[in-house]
Amino acid sequence: MSAPVASNAAGAQPGFLRLRSVSLRFALVYGILFVCSALLFLSFIWWGTVGLLEHRVEQAITIDSRALFSVWEESGPSGLTMIIDDRLEQDVDDNALYLLVNKDGKWIAGNLAEWPRQILPNHHWFSLPVQRAYTQDIAKVRAYALPDGYRLLIGRDISGRTLLRKMLTDTLLWAWIMVSLLAIGGGWLIRRLFRHVIHSISRTTQAITHGDMSRRMPVQGSDDELDEIAKTINEMLDRISRLMDGVRQVSNAIAHDLRTPITRARTQLEDAALHAKNEAELRAAIDKAVGNLDNVTSICEALLRIAQIESGARRSAFTLFDLIPALQDVCELYEAVAEDHGLIFKQNLPTHLPFFGDRAMFQQAVANLLDNAIKFSPPNGTITLSAEIVSTARRSDGNRGKLLNLSVTDEGIGMNEEDMARASERFFRAEQARNTPGSGLGLALVQAIVQLHDGQLQLASNSPGLITRIEIPLPDAEIVSPATPPAEHAIINS
Amino acid sequence: MRIMPGPKPIIITSDSVAFCFRLSRVIDSYNKGTLPRKIIQLREEGTDLCRQGLVRSGLARLRRAIISLKRTPP
Amino acid sequence: MRILLVEDDQTVRTFIAKGLSESGHLVEQAENGKDGLSLATNEKFDIIILDRMLPGGVDGIHILETLRRQGNVTPVLLLSALAEVDEKVAGLKAGGDDYVTKPFSFSELQARIEALVRRNRNEAQPQTRLMVGDLEIDLLARGVKRASQKIDLQPREFRLLEFLMRHAGQVVTRTMLLEGVWDYHFDPQTNVIDVHVSRLRQKIDKPFGRPLVHTIRNAGYMLQE
Numbered sequence: 001m002s003a004p005v006a007s008n009a010a011g012a013q014p015g016f017l018r019l020r021s022v023s024l025r026f027a028l029v030y031g032i033l034f035v036c037s038a039l040l041f042l043s044f045i046w047w048g049t050v051g052l053l054e055h056r057v058e059q060a061i062t063i064d065s066r067a068l069f070s071v072w073e074e075s076g077p078s079g080l081t082m083i084i085d086d087r088l089e090q091d092v093d094d095n096a097l098y099l100l101v102n103k104d105g106k107w108i109a110g111n112l113a114e115w116p117r118q119i120l121p122n123h124h125w126f127s128l129p130v131q132r133a134y135t136q137d138i139a140k141v142r143a144y145a146l147p148d149g150y151r152l153l154i155g156r157d158i159s160g161r162t163l164l165r166k167m168l169t170d171t172l173l174w175a176w177i178m179v180s181l182l183a184i185g186g187g188w189l190i191r192r193l194f195r196h197v198i199h200s201i202s203r204t205t206q207a208i209t210h211g212d213m214s215r216r217m218p219v220q221g222s223d224d225e226l227d228e229i230a231k232t233i234n235e236m237l238d239r240i241s242r243l244m245d246g247v248r249q250v251s252n253a254i255a256h257d258l259r260t261p262i263t264r265a266r267t268q269l270e271d272a273a274l275h276a277k278n279e280a281e282l283r284a285a286i287d288k289a290v291g292n293l294d295n296v297t298s299i300c301e302a303l304l305r306i307a308q309i310e311s312g313a314r315r316s317a318f319t320l321f322d323l324i325p326a327l328q329d330v331c332e333l334y335e336a337v338a339e340d341h342g343l344i345f346k347q348n349l350p351t352h353l354p355f356f357g358d359r360a361m362f363q364q365a366v367a368n369l370l371d372n373a374i375k376f377s378p379p380n381g382t383i384t385l386s387a388e389i390v391s392t393a394r395r396s397d398g399n400r401g402k403l404l405n406l407s408v409t410d411e412g413i414g415m416n417e418e419d420m421a422r423a424s425e426r427f428f429r430a431e432q433a434r435n436t437p438g439s440g441l442g443l444a445l446v447q448a449i450v451q452l453h454d455g456q457l458q459l460a461s462n463s464p465g466l467i468t469r470i471e472i473p474l475p476d477a478e479i480v481s482p483a484t485p486p487a488e489h490a491i492i493n494s
Numbered sequence: 495m496r497i498m499p500g501p502k503p504i505i506i507t508s509d510s511v512a513f514c515f516r517l518s519r520v521i522d523s524y525n526k527g528t529l530p531r532k533i534i535q536l537r538e539e540g541t542d543l544c545r546q547g548l549v550r551s552g553l554a555r556l557r558r559a560i561i562s563l564k565r566t567p568p
Numbered sequence: 569m570r571i572l573l574v575e576d577d578q579t580v581r582t583f584i585a586k587g588l589s590e591s592g593h594l595v596e597q598a599e600n601g602k603d604g605l606s607l608a609t610n611e612k613f614d615i616i617i618l619d620r621m622l623p624g625g626v627d628g629i630h631i632l633e634t635l636r637r638q639g640n641v642t643p644v645l646l647l648s649a650l651a652e653v654d655e656k657v658a659g660l661k662a663g664g665d666d667y668v669t670k671p672f673s674f675s676e677l678q679a680r681i682e683a684l685v686r687r688n689r690n691e692a693q694p695q696t697r698l699m700v701g702d703l704e705i706d707l708l709a710r711g712v713k714r715a716s717q718k719i720d721l722q723p724r725e726f727r728l729l730e731f732l733m734r735h736a737g738q739v740v741t742r743t744m745l746l747e748g749v750w751d752y753h754f755d756p757q758t759n760v761i762d763v764h765v766s767r768l769r770q771k772i773d774k775p776f777g778r779p780l781v782h783t784i785r786n787a788g789y790m791l792q793e
Binding site for chain 2: 088089090091092094097110111112113114116128129130131132133134136
Binding site: 360 | 652669671673724750753754755756760763764766786
């Protein structure tokens with residue numbers, strides 16, 4: 001027994017000629033296809049040249065024989081002799097062969113010394129070696145039986161054509177051999193290329209299976225299919241990383257953020273059970289505990305909702321609608337709240353804005369942004385909701401199209417750069433926001449909804465305050481809804 | 495097509511000096527008056543080549559001369 | 569009011585039954601789908617409270633569908649721990665009249681039960697005019713009067729008041745208002761509803777001294793003389 005081989009996760013033994021290797025199969029298929037097509041192509045050329053030449057010779061002899069037969073019928077052996085002599089005298093190509101013999105095999109006319117014994121007048125084609133002035137050539141001949149035992153032989157010296165044929169055949173054969181070599185070389189190259197790609201993919205994926213999530217496929221920058229695969233895989237890995245981070249983040253957050261209200265509720269109940277002096281105190285403690293538990297429930301619900309949105313399942317509920325009435329609905333809900341907080345609420349909305357998405361979801365996203373803006377604004381601050389269409393934006397799919405640019409601006413406490421980067425994480429709450437009510441899930445939900453719509457959520461500083469900007473690609477189709485009244489521009493509530 | 499492995503190739507009788515002379519005679523038999531210069535020249539060259547042993551080259555010239563003769567009306 | 573309660577969790581069942589009995593209702597209890605179905609088909613109830621997931625093969629949706637197939641139109645309120653929008657839609661599609669997600673507060677459940685029963689009774693005669701005390705609204709002309717004095721309301725304020733009037737004498741929770749008046753199915757973090765109700769109060773209560781809109785602690789609001 002040989003020493004145990006270190007196990008390789010991908011099972012990629014270095015076996016050089018494994019038939020089960022896909023790369024070898026690819027190479028073989030490539031090679032065979034190449035050789036076969038070359039064979040077919042070269043045969044076609046061979047038939048087109050050499051075959052045609054032979055056919056021409058046969059055709060010439062056949063036509064010649066018909067002419068001679070008619071002479072025979074008209075004027076018998078003497079006429080035929082004359083014609084044959086004529087033909088020989090005028091044979092500029094110097095390749096015609098004739099022989100006419102009588103029933104005893106005696107020479108009557110023609111340029112062959114004697115009747116070749118092997119040749120029978122049976123209309124078959126024969127190849128006959130002939131002795132010329134200084135060479136031995138091959139002739140193609142056919143013999144005919146004439147009445148009264150006469151026999152006629154017609155032929156052509158084809159040695160010139162034979163030479164050409166040999167040359168052509170040799171050339172084509174060599175060409176085929178070269179092509180085969182090329183095919184083998186190409187196959188080998190393809191195999192190497194293929195193995196290179198597969199191995200690079202499998203190396204990366206192996207590293208990842210072993211836990212190194214930071215590994216990525218190398219991208220050559222040539223924008224070819226391989227790069228496309230590499231990019232796709234990298235995108236997939238990025239998404240997996242993000243999801244894994246999300247899961248990690250959420251489990252940490254759950255450990256912390258859910259424990260807090262649960263601990264409070266528990267403490268309140270236990271404290272009441274031990275120390276409450278009367279029913280009123282007991283009830284107050286229970287009410288507080290219930291409040292904390294409700295908080296737990298709403299956190300759970302928000303988390304589930306984010307998870308559901310992130311799974312992308314809601315995309316099937318997307319419809320085409322005018323965003324403006326939907327936004328006005330939300331504004332109407334929050335206008336009163338802003339007013340109640342002594343804030344100025346401005347709206348900068350176009351008349352119509354065709355939008356493709358989930359109406360209720362998008363309203364919730366905007367509601368959350370307004371909610372935040374109101375929550376963190378000092379009295380007399382201004383909150384602005386504006387939406388506009390940016391028409392020459394470049395979308396993620398590379399097409400130029402329209403982009404919705406929606407922003408909520410406040411003049412509140414704002415955020416520092418570091419916090420902005422982390423703001424859309426679940427449960428993230430900036431230091432200054434610790435004391436305001438909220439679960440830290442509002443922006444995470446907005447982020448999830450915006451991502452569901454293929455958009456981007458950006459935070460920027462308004463000094464003082466914060467600008468929350470949503471950019472979402474718009475559908476190309478315009479919808480016109482004459483039923484909706486035109487939006488009032490910059491409504492100011494003071 | 496059958497290839498006949500004959501040990502002895504058939505001799506082509508037209509590849510001979512005799513045939514050269516025969517063609518030369520055929521040209522002469524057309525001699526009803528004067529032959530065109532070109533034909534005389536071809537005949538001379540042809541017979542010369544035949545005498546020097548270059549039978550097939552000679553024959554080629556003689557045959558060309560005959561064809562030219564046939565084309566020119568007598 | 570005769571109420572059928574089908575719920576497998578004993579704590580929740582006892583809690584609901586106790587609360588409803590205290591409010592003067594007659595509660596029949598079933599702890600599994602089979603008993604619940606036979607009770608629901610053989611006896612007459614004003615409302616059925618149905619847990620969506622029940623042990624023993626017969627779940628809430630199954631009971632609901634069977635009842636609706638039999639032509640039984642008793643209002644059904646579904647209880648479920650499944651909070652997703654699609655789950656709600658499925659429950660309502662199967663013939664449910666309302667959907668309450670666990671965990672819930674008793675006041676929310678009670679408010680919804682009363683709203684359902686009331687709706688069921690009112691559906692018989694469509695109203696064009698609602699009155700509570702000296703407050704009167706005309707649904708066709710969309711006019712509001714109190715003590716014969718005309719009050720101007722924004723369209724949304726009118727809808728809020730209409731909703732409260734239709735549920736006069738009942739507790740209406742904030743969630744019910746958000747769903748019924750604004751058609752929003754999410755939970756805004758700040759108390760937007762409170763702000764809108766307080767604005768309404770400014771118009772219909774403040775000038776008249778005697779308040780009609782009452783805040784019910786830990787529950788919601790109630791419009792009452």
